Amino acid sequence: MTQRRPMVAGNWKMNGDAKLAKALFVEFNTTLSGHSPEVVLCPPATYLESVKHEFEQSALSFKQSVIKLGAQSVSEHDVGAYTGEISASMLKDLGCQYVIIGHSERRSLYGETSHTIAEKFAAAKKQNLTPILCIGESSSEREANKTFKVIGDELNTIIERNGINAFDNAVIAYEPLWAIGSGNSATPEQAQEVHAFIRKRLLEVSPLVGENIRILYGGSVTPSNAADLFAQPDVDGGLIGGVSLKPTDFLSLCTIA
Numbered sequence: 001m002t003q004r005r006p007m008v009a010g011n012w013k014m015n016g017d018a019k020l021a022k023a024l025f026v027e028f029n030t031t032l033s034g035h036s037p038e039v040v041l042c043p044p045a046t047y048l049e050s051v052k053h054e055f056e057q058s059a060l061s062f063k064q065s066v067i068k069l070g071a072q073s074v075s076e077h078d079v080g081a082y083t084g085e086i087s088a089s090m091l092k093d094l095g096c097q098y099v100i101i102g103h104s105e106r107r108s109l110y111g112e113t114s115h116t117i118a119e120k121f122a123a124a125k126k127q128n129l130t131p132i133l134c135i136g137e138s139s140s141e142r143e144a145n146k147t148f149k150v151i152g153d154e155l156n157t158i159i160e161r162n163g164i165n166a167f168d169n170a171v172i173a174y175e176p177l178w179a180i181g182s183g184n185s186a187t188p189e190q191a192q193e194v195h196a197f198i199r200k201r202l203l204e205v206s207p208l209v210g211e212n213i214r215i216l217y218g219g220s221v222t223p224s225n226a227a228d229l230f231a232q233p234d235v236d237g238g239l240i241g242g243v244s245l246k247p248t249d250f251l252s253l254c255t256i257a
């Protein structure tokens with residue numbers, strides 16, 4: 001059976017600053033060992049350089065590929081008159097290896113449709129950036145027993161546009177909308193049920209992709225609920241919002257994963 005390397009990704013959203021980057025690395029230097037999960041930091045674009053700088057200054061012990069840089073969004077276009085946008089190749093230039101795509105805040109606040117998200121996924125892949133694709137249902141969809149339908153449709157749109165092999169080098173984050181920032185995480189059983197569904201869906205199309213893909217859980221993960229969530233067989237780590245801004249707590253999530 002495949003051993004999937006656990007991952008903890010921190011999405012700062014529109015929070016933090018260069019001081020937070022420094023504080024996180026002070027904590028990493030003292031706590032993170034060579035056996036850590038892969039840690040991906042996704043600060044606002046303006047602080048990607050600060051995080052990279054702190055990384056470059058940091059102790060050698062965890063430099064061996066433990067910490068990676070990620071962006072929170074990417075343009076679906078390669079280049080051109082798209083004021084305010086940042087392209088995948090620009091993120092590459094800044095040292096990013098990952099990019100979050102389809103976060104529910106991008107979908108709900110900025111009108112990103114499934115179509116746009118599939119295009120952004122394609123733009124990221126074209127530049128060899130690894131997408132962290134966020135999918136998840138709202139509370140009303142869950143109450144109406146539509147969770148699997150919503151998740152299945154979100155996956156299908158990406159597969160139809162990009163092909164199953166695009167998931168070869170991709171990460172999925174299951175983020176139920178009702179759990180994000182609410183303090184009300186999914187139970188480990190609820191998370192496992194959906195993660196198993198996602199993996200099965202991908203296994204049906206490609207056994208290799210289904211077996212290898214990392215599926216993160218996101219939504220009110222804290223040091224007190226992480227161990228049970230991360231222990232589920234199909235949960236390969238977490239996408240972390242609020243707690244990624246608290247160096248000590250974020251580090252404790254990294255050591256739990």
Ligand code: PEP
Binds near residue numbers: 179218219241
């Ligand atoms: C998120 O926004 O991706 C997220 C998981 O947030 P939080 O951890 O704060 O619920």
